[in-house]
Amino acid sequence: MDHTFQVDLRGVVDLLSHHLYGSPRVYVRELLQNAVDAITARRATEPDAPALVRIEPPELTGDGTLRVHDSGIGLTEGQVHELLATIGRSSKRDELGFSRHDFLGQFGIGLLSCFLVADEIRVLTRHADEPTVRWTGYADGRYAVEPAGPGAGRIEPGTTVTLVPRPDAGQWFATATVTDLARLFGSLLPVTVRVGDVVTTAGPPPWPTRPGTPPDRAALTRYARETLGYAPFDVLPLSVPEAGLTGAAFILPTPVNPAARSGHRVYLKRMLLAEHTDGLLPEWAFFAHCVVDATELRPTASREALYEDTLLAGVREALGDQVRGWLVRLARHEPRRLAEFLQVHHLGVKALALHDDEMLRLVDQWWPMETNTGTLTLAEFRQRHGVIRYAASLDEFRQLAAVAAAQDLAVVNAGYTYDTELIERLPAVDRSILIERLEPSDLTTRFDTVDPRVELALRPFLSAAQRALERTGCEVVLRAYDPVSLPALYLVSRSAAFNDQLAASRDRADELWGGVLDALASSAPPDRPQLVLNHRNPLVRRISTLTDPELVGLAVEGLYGQALLLGHHPIRPADAALLNSSFLGLLGRAVPGRGE
Numbered sequence: 286m287d288h289t290f291q292v293d294l295r296g297v298v299d300l301l302s303h304h305l306y307g308s309p310r311v312y313v314r315e316l317l318q319n320a321v322d323a324i325t326a327r328r329a330t331e332p333d334a335p336a337l338v339r340i341e342p343p344e345l346t347g348d349g350t351l352r353v354h355d356s357g358i359g360l361t362e363g364q365v366h367e368l369l370a371t372i373g374r375s376s377k378r379d380e381l382g383f384s385r386h387d388f389l390g391q392f393g394i395g396l397l398s399c400f401l402v403a404d405e406i407r408v409l410t411r412h413a414d415e416p417t418v419r420w421t422g423y424a425d426g427r428y429a430v431e432p433a434g435p436g437a438g439r440i441e442p443g444t445t446v447t448l449v450p451r452p453d454a455g456q457w458f459a460t461a462t463v464t465d466l467a468r469l470f471g472s473l474l475p476v477t478v479r480v481g482d483v484v485t486t487a488g489p490p491p492w493p494t495r496p497g498t499p500p501d502r503a504a505l506t507r508y509a510r511e512t513l514g515y516a517p518f519d520v521l522p523l524s525v526p527e528a529g530l531t532g533a534a535f536i537l538p539t540p541v542n543p544a545a546r547s548g549h550r551v552y553l554k555r556m557l558l559a560e561h562t563d564g565l566l567p568e569w570a571f572f573a574h575c576v577v578d579a580t581e582l583r584p585t586a587s588r589e590a591l592y593e594d595t596l597l598a599g600v601r602e603a604l605g606d607q608v609r610g611w612l613v614r615l616a617r618h619e620p621r622r623l624a625e626f627l628q629v630h631h632l633g634v635k636a637l638a639l640h641d642d643e644m645l646r647l648v649d650q651w652w653p654m655e656t657n658t659g660t661l662t663l664a665e666f667r668q669r670h671g672v673i674r675y676a677a678s679l680d681e682f683r684q685l686a687a688v689a690a691a692q693d694l695a696v697v698n699a700g701y702t703y704d705t706e707l708i709e710r711l712p713a714v715d716r717s718i719l720i721e722r723l724e725p726s727d728l729t730t731r732f733d734t735v736d737p738r739v740e741l742a743l744r745p746f747l748s749a750a751q752r753a754l755e756r757t758g759c760e761v762v763l764r765a766y767d768p769v770s771l772p773a774l775y776l777v778s779r780s781a782a783f784n785d786q787l788a789a790s791r792d793r794a795d796e797l798w799g800g801v802l803d804a805l806a807s808s809a810p811p812d813r814p815q816l817v818l819n820h821r822n823p824l825v826r827r828i829s830t831l832t833d834p835e836l837v838g839l840a841v842e843g844l845y846g847q848a849l850l851l852g853h854h855p856i857r858p859a860d861a862a863l864l865n866s867s868f869l870g871l872l873g874r875a876v877p878g879r880g881e
């Protein structure tokens with residue numbers, strides 16, 4: 286024998302409140318939604334029927350209940366039995382079970398949300414000229430249906446839903462709260478909604494809802510200020526006809542962390558879905574905040590997020606194209622504004638340019654980069670210097686910018702976030718673009734060698750200098766270069782820097798890893814850092830003529846330490862000890878009196 290499922294209503298309500306809805310406040314939304322749907326249904330056959338929803342909070346009814354009156358289609362007694370008492374039953378689906386296009390509701394569970402805040406729900410409803418019916422449902426699962434009785438019938442078709450608040454839910458019924466919630470969820474609804482005497486609907490959205498209508502920028506900016514709390518950098522209207530979507534993207538006026546997306550304000554058929562909806566824009570467009578209304582996108586059952594389907598994916602792509610189009614237009618027609626935009630959002634734009642050719646071109650053309658010949662865009666740099674020569678880290682740039690400039694070598698500082706990757710991606714977009722990473726040791730090839738006779742005469746000095754620095758593993762070289770004021774330059778090729786790091790890790794590693802690192806070290810080329818003394822520098826010349834080997838040692842150690850510091854190189858413990866001893870040694874010699 287067949288049996289019918291029994292439903293434990295308390296269990297279902299518990300499920301809704303703890304696992305489906307984020308807050309009991311959704312009861313206002315569900316009541317509004319049912320009222321609006323009922324009005325839509327009535328106006329389908331009676332286009333001139335009134336379209337009014339009136340909410341009376343307990344303060345106004347005076348009997349502790351909240352009432353929602355609508356001028357909708359109402360229900361017959363048969364429908365009351367069928368629809369109100371069956372969980373999951375809805376009049377808003379077609380014979381095949383698909384949600385009907387004109388309605389907000391579709392799941393047949395919305396009314397249950399009232400049990401989040403009420404113990405008892407009463408519905409007094411009249412359909413056309415049928416008798417008025419009274420339905421009362423209780424949170425424990427009981428319900429009663431009866432005719433309204435003489436004198437208690439409704440004069441007009443429509444429905445009044447009455448909630449008897451639960452003792453612990455009083456806060457959700459305060460007039461101010463109900464007004465705020467009606468405004469939050471329903472301000473764009475196409476019917477008039479009143480809480481008491483206060484109209485909470487605000488008419489049509491502030492963005493164009495018909496194709497071809499130009500946006501009212503002043504109204505949109507006002508909307509952003511009043512509703513979203515900021516004055517946008519710019520506003521662009523959005524439209525995706527396949528999703529029945531219209532809206533606006535507000536470009537945020539301050540930098541935002543691309544990883545901390547705050548989501549978009551989404552309305553479905555003019556009812557607020559959520560203020561922080563994810564998934565509407567591609568991730569790169571984090572600098573845009575959208576407010577949209579769509580007729581075809583679907584909500585999840587909680588009505589607090591968008592259902593991820595192919596339509597949503599298509600919408601995301603279309604909206605991404607529109608935001609991108611705005612950027613490209615700005616670049617073409619308002620370069621100043623674009624520069625302002627980039628000042629605020631350059632990090633995000635660069636992140637986007639890592640994958641997006643159009644954005645990469647934008648960065649190439651418009652983003653001012655630091656170079657050792659002043660601030661230039663990469664495009665300008667190319668035009669002037671041909672090859673984009675770049676230092677891949679801030680330290681490398683600092684170390685070499687001035688010296689390279691003195692050799693007429695223009696270098697871009699690509700040490701800021703994403704810059705190196707972006708420069709290295711440029712040739713993939715435009716094969717004619719030449720790039721070259723500045724290798725510190727390349728510089729020495731541009732330095733002049735010293736006259737062989739002079740160098741020969743300085744052999745003893747150079748040997749003493751090399752001996753003094755032997756412990757540091759660095760090679761002393763003599764060259765002549767500009768700027769004259771620079772006595773010495775410490776140059777580490779990339780492979781030497783790698784070797785240094787490897788040696789430091791080797792010292793800290795255990796046996797197993799030590800073995801692995803040793804194997805690596807043996808495959809790395811034996812490239813030593815160089816201390817390049819500048820023979821054009823007067824001090825170096827004087828030092829090179831010293832005959833006291835100890836003083837030569839102290840002076841060269843001093844130059845070594847100064848070159849390390851000037852180039853922002855890491856100071857290892859051995860370097861610190863060397864710096865210390867050379868400083869004290871030189872001081873000892875400089876101060877009159879006998880040393881111990």
Ligand SMILES: Nc1ncnc2c1ncn2[C@@H]1O[C@H](COP(=O)(O)OP(=O)(O)OP(=O)(O)O)[C@@H](O)[C@H]1O
Pocket residue numbers: 315318319320323355357358359360368369374375376377389390391392393394395396397444446
């Ligand atoms: N104010 C009303 N006027 C007329 N009919 C109503 C009203 N409120 C509810 N109903 C009827 O009760 C049914 C169930 O309502 P309920 O809110 O539970 O679900 P729904 O609106 O169909 O779907 P959803 O769960 O998505 O809101 C509705 O389909 C509708 O037929």
